[in-house]
Amino acid sequence: MALREAPAFDPSDPGFLADPYPALNRLREFAPAFYDEQRERWFVTRHEDVRSCLRDKRLGRNFRHVIMPEEIGVPPLDPRWQAFWGTERWSLLWLEPPDHTRIRRLVAAAFTPRSVDALREPARELARELLEPLAEAGEMELLYDYAQPYSIAVICRMLGVPLDRHRDLLEWSHRMVKMYEFDVPDEAAEAANHAAGEFQDYVRALIADRRAHPRDDMVSALVGARVGGARLSDDEIVSTVIVLLNAGHEASVNTLGNGMLASARHEEQWRRVVAGDVAAAAAGEEMIRFDPPLQLFERWVLTDGFSVADVAIPRGAKIAMLFGAANRDPRVFERPDTFDVGRENAAQHIGFGGGIHVCIGAPLARVELEASIAALRRHWPEFELAEEPQRTGAFVIWGLQGLRLARR
Numbered sequence: 045m046a047l048r049e050a051p052a053f054d055p056s057d058p059g060f061l062a063d064p065y066p067a068l069n070r071l072r073e074f075a076p077a078f079y080d081e082q083r084e085r086w087f088v089t090r091h092e093d094v095r096s097c098l099r100d101k102r103l104g105r106n107f108r109h110v111i112m113p114e115e116i117g118v119p120p121l122d123p124r125w126q127a128f129w130g131t132e133r134w135s136l137l138w139l140e141p142p143d144h145t146r147i148r149r150l151v152a153a154a155f156t157p158r159s160v161d162a163l164r165e166p167a168r169e170l171a172r173e174l175l176e177p178l179a180e181a182g183e184m185e186l187l188y189d190y191a192q193p194y195s196i197a198v199i200c201r202m203l204g205v206p207l208d209r210h211r212d213l214l215e216w217s218h219r220m221v222k223m224y225e226f227d228v229p230d231e232a233a234e235a236a237n238h239a240a241g242e243f244q245d246y247v248r249a250l251i252a253d254r255r256a257h258p259r260d261d262m263v264s265a266l267v268g269a270r271v272g273g274a275r276l277s278d279d280e281i282v283s284t285v286i287v288l289l290n291a292g293h294e295a296s297v298n299t300l301g302n303g304m305l306a307s308a309r310h311e312e313q314w315r316r317v318v319a320g321d322v323a324a325a326a327a328g329e330e331m332i333r334f335d336p337p338l339q340l341f342e343r344w345v346l347t348d349g350f351s352v353a354d355v356a357i358p359r360g361a362k363i364a365m366l367f368g369a370a371n372r373d374p375r376v377f378e379r380p381d382t383f384d385v386g387r388e389n390a391a392q393h394i395g396f397g398g399g400i401h402v403c404i405g406a407p408l409a410r411v412e413l414e415a416s417i418a419a420l421r422r423h424w425p426e427f428e429l430a431e432e433p434q435r436t437g438a439f440v441i442w443g444l445q446g447l448r449l450a451r452r
């Protein structure tokens with residue numbers, strides 16, 4: 045019997061990017077897992093299977109600790125982008141156990157429920173300070189004027205990073221995360237590499253300062269930390285601080301942008317939030333489910349004999365999990381294409397991942413999102429789109445170029 049062909053899937057196609065969900069829904073209903081010749085990877089589409097892949101120890105974000113690249117035909121890392129790879133080298137998102145366990149444990153020690161809870165009040169205050177003048181002005185570009193300065197301030201406060209260079213931090217991050225897209229053009233890689241170099245210099249200076257003058261902050265804690273008697277190397281600290289800073293705002297900002305766009309398009313849902321019928325925190329979960337800020341994460345198959353949904357996938361193969369498809373899976377969510385801020389099981393979304401790489405910042409992201417939605421509810425209860433927003437053109441890091449809103 046001839047195999048059915050997978051429906052067309054081109055994440056760089058403007059038609060797809062204008063609204064990827066019809067295509068993602070077709071792919072999910074076509075098969076739980078399928079191979080894409082052009083991109084040389086397996087796509088996994090359904091909630092149950094994405095969830096199980098995230099937790100499967102036979103899969104890794106990296107393979108280099110157990111497989112030589114040439115054995116599975118993976119070209120060496122492009123030496124032109126050395127500064128970028130140097131930053132990735134000790135990032136939690138690049139590591140696998142035992143290095144991942146060692147560094148993640150140190151970071152987790154800082155993300156205690158208490159330390160995250162201590163940011164609740166400052167987050168509320170910050171949201172208010174930013175939104176009040178914008179409400180008076182009657183118009184804002186939600187990402188630039190509000191979500192970006194808000195999220196970067198929260199994560200900088202958590203880490204103890206000063207805010208004077210916050211626009212640089214945002215710019216470095218935006219350039220670096222382009223490397224996670226498919227088919228990265230040389231100019232984008234060059235820009236990411238340059239940004240990584242500048243970012244490293246900045247963090248190295250910060251480390252030197254905290255070593256000389258320790259404070260009660262996370263950078264000082266990482267500088268002073270010992271695991272089994274050994275200190276972290278400067279390279280390890282640099283990568284850790286950079287991944288926390290970048291991951292600490294990119295997804296939060298895009299969650300708010302995507303979520304407030306959905307709220308503008310479904311006014312009746314936003315009115316439920318404003319009326320207090322639905323809690324801000326619950327609305328935040330539905331925002332992540334309905335239009336997740338991260339659409340795709342990848343894993344390598346590290347062992348023989350792996351299969352997902354009865355599809356055998358060989359050792360050394362690459363798997364891409366489609367979060368947007370999984371979050372709209374009708375097997376888990378009723379009327380999945382409906383934005384329903386009061387949805388009871390919205391928090392079953394897989395937006396924060398799972399398994400050993402599960403988002404370490406999820407508790408902070410939730411505190412932050414709740415405070416920012418609550419502040420919008422108060423200071424921006426009635427609004428409309430001031431213009432039709434544009435997507436960034438990227439798929440993996442899924443967001444808007446901007447979101448101009450006018451207060452009514």
Ligand code: HEM
Pocket residue numbers: 098105136137138148199287288289291292293295296299332337338341342394395396397398400401402403404405406408409
């Ligand atoms: C709504 C906001 C956020 C979303 C949707 C999100 C989503 C995710 C996801 C899906 C992963 C797992 C990646 C994988 O399995 O391959 C992840 C990992 C991570 N996230 Fe978040 N994140 C958010 C906010 C944050 C914040 C505020 C921080 C602040 C520190 C953060 C820090 C991290 C880090 C460091 C990792 C890597 C963990 C590891 O590899 O062990 N994230 N995030």
